[in-house]
Amino acid sequence: MEAYDHLVKIVEEAAEDIRKADGGNKAAGTRVRKAMQDIKKAAQDVRVAVLETRDSS
Numbered sequence: 001m002e003a004y005d006h007l008v009k010i011v012e013e014a015a016e017d018i019r020k021a022d023g024g025n026k027a028a029g030t031r032v033r034k035a036m037q038d039i040k041k042a043a044q045d046v047r048v049a050v051l052e053t054r055d056s057s
Helices: 002-022 026-056
Strands: none
């Protein structure tokens, strides 16, 4: 599923910034917060795709 692959990609890309933010890097923290918004949107896209698949069956 393309929407799920996109979600996984965003999470993987955010992993390094999460480690940096945990170490106190404020700029990385800002990037993590942006990534979390993108993850939220991508997760919603996955939910919609799953519902569409379920309803079309």
